[in-house]
Amino acid sequence: MxxxxxxxxxxxxxxxxxxxxxxxxxxxxxxxxxxxxxxxxxxxxxxxxxxxxxxxxxxxxxxxxxxxxxxxxxxxxxxxxxxxxxxxxxxxxVKSGELFDYIVEKGRLQEEEARRFFQQIISGVEYCHRNMVVHRDLKPENLLLDSKCNVKIADFGLSNVMRDGHFLKTSCGSPNYAAPEVISGKLYAGPEVDVWSCGVILYALLCGTLPFDDENIPNLFKKIKGGIYTLPSHLSGAARDLIPRMLVVDPMKRITIREIREHDWFKIHLPRYLTVPPPDSAQQVKKVDEETLREVIGMGYDKNLLVESIQNRLQNEATVAYYLLLDNRLRTTSGYLGAECQEAMDSSFSNIASYETPSSARGNRQQIFMESPVGLRPHFPAERKWALGLQSRAHPREIMTEVLKALQELNVYWKKIGHYNMKCRWSPGFPGQIHNSTFSAESIENDGLTEKLNIIKFEIQLYKTRDEKYLLDLQRVSGPQLLFLDLCAAFLAQLRVL
CATH class of the missing domain: 3.30.200.20 (Phosphorylase Kinase; domain 1)
Structure with missing residues (x-):
């Protein structure tokens, strides 16, 4: 920064x-x-x-x-x-306000208008998931509208940050959009909670009301956990089929983003630029818009430095000007919101592979590995599944027992923050001691000490997957990245059930 x-x-x-x-x-x-x-x-x-x-x-x-x-x-x-x-x-x-206010003002929307909003929301959520990010607080208040009534997903990771298993403690919003597994504190992998929230949003768009609503919070939670809601008779048959598939209480049986894309209701009048999954961020940095590049160079910035900065996603005055100009031009010409978006992108962008060196390309990919919120990731497959971390079919209690044994062997201090979630702190200089969940919270959170020493702070979370497996995820919070990878390797060697 x-x-x-x-x-x-x-x-x-x-x-x-x-x-x-x-x-x-x-x-x-x-x-x-x-x-x-x-x-x-x-x-x-x-x-x-x-x-x-x-x-x-x-x-x-x-x-x-x-x-x-x-x-x-x-x-x-x-x-x-x-x-x-x-x-x-x-x-x-974005000056046109929240989708929430739009729904309040207009009431229930016609299916064509609701579908247009929903298609845009799903495209944005899918992009997040392809880049290993789950929003976890999707609701109309966090969906903004631009001057052309296009949806802009906002407020994830900034004003509404959520920790796994901490929904009721940290969420600033209403639980009306929260999935059953979130309010129940059960294990969940991530993408499924966004699908549920999108289902609630779709219901609100088409019905003008919420599927789960009650002034009494225990009653509200009971309805959500039981999947208790009614479908109005005015909905089309296709909409009546899609909504219940998104609001399935069991996250393992809930429809996926890919299946939503293939649903008949979703595909009606789907704009061409939304017909294919969006590229991930690693692919996008390989393209530069020549017209915008010339405009920024005309402002006095160095061409080679600008291209290198774009390629490596570096932030400086030149790249800020570049992206502001590019986004404004695409908006005013409907460049990436028009039906011909795919052709427009292909013709107006040129590949900057000629500017790219092997080392810089590797550096960019490594940055994505290190800054993404999931550790121990061997590679980025073209078609990602949420099968990251360490997989096991063992019972969760057995897995966590082995985790605690491994942490003790490695002299890692830890603090329990959930049944399957803990904060940890480790340094190669720490003496061997007994570590347990009653260890001082202050020592885990002591940022002043972290800055002075080679201390790794990380979190461990256990998730459940669709195929009845469990994923153990290590997430670095602070400390040297290479030292964290060394710790991950040592931790893996200690585990006996994974």
Missing amino acids: EGAGKDGNPLRNYRIGKTLGIGSFGKVKIAEHISTGHKVAIKILNRRKIRGMEMEEKVKREIKILRLFMHPHIIRLYEVIDTPADIYVVMEY
Whole structure:
């Protein structure tokens, strides 16, 4: 992240306007990017508030992930400016408000309009999943509309960060959209919870009400856990088939994103640019728009440095200008929202492989490995499944017993934060001691000590998969990456049931 700059003003490249809103971590302001003249929204995240909620490392990690995203239906993050007091997150400005307000104003939508919104939402969610990110708080309040009524998914990893198994403690939103396995605290792998939330959103679009609603929270949870809701008679047969398949209580039997794409209701009038799954972020960085490149070079920036920065997803003044200009041009020409999007992309983009060196390409791929929120990942297959981490068919209790034995052998301090979730801290210099869940929470969270020593902070989470297996995931929170990989290798060698 960049600092404040020579003149001490962290937002020297922006003309700051009015406050758009106030969130749990700080304010959101509208601003104008001085060089390009385009409007942006700047989230000002107060470090003290984030630290007070014990969310600082999580916010940083999720910001790094979001910076990789380039999708027409996900809010674009252009720049992150880090200062001692605040984190400034410069994002795409969307002025037409929330989908929630749109539904409240219009009531239930006609199926054609609802389907258009739903197709865009599914495309954005699918892109997140292909890049190993689960939103976990999808709801109409987090779906924004641009001036052309196109959906923009927002607020994941920033103002609504959720920890596995901590929904009721950390979510700022309503549980009406939460999947049964989330409110029950059961094991879940991730993508299935987004499918459930999308099902609730689709119901709201088509019916103007929520499928699960009750002022009494225990009654609400009972309805969600039991999958108790009614389908209005005005729904078409295809819609009446799709919604119940998304609102299946058992996440292992719930319809997948791929199956939603293949559903007859979803495929009606599907725009051409949404007919194929979106490319992942690693593929997208290999393309550069020549027209936008020339425009940025004309502003005085070095061509080779700009191309290299785009290729390696580096943040600087030139890349911020590049992406602001590119996104605005594509929006005004319907470049990636029109029916001919695929052809437009192929003709207007040229491959920058000629600028790419083997080392830089490897560096970019390694960055994606290291910053994504799942550890121990050997490769990125072209068609990803959520079968990451260490797999086992053993009983969860047996797996966790072996995990604790391995942690003790490796002198890892740990603190239980759920039946299948724990925070851990390790350093090669720690003496062997007995480590258990009653170990001081302060020692696990002591960031000052972490900064001075080679200390690895990480989390362990056990998930359940569709094929009756369990996945053990190690997620680095802080500390040297290579040291973390060494620890993962030693940890793997200690396990006896996986």
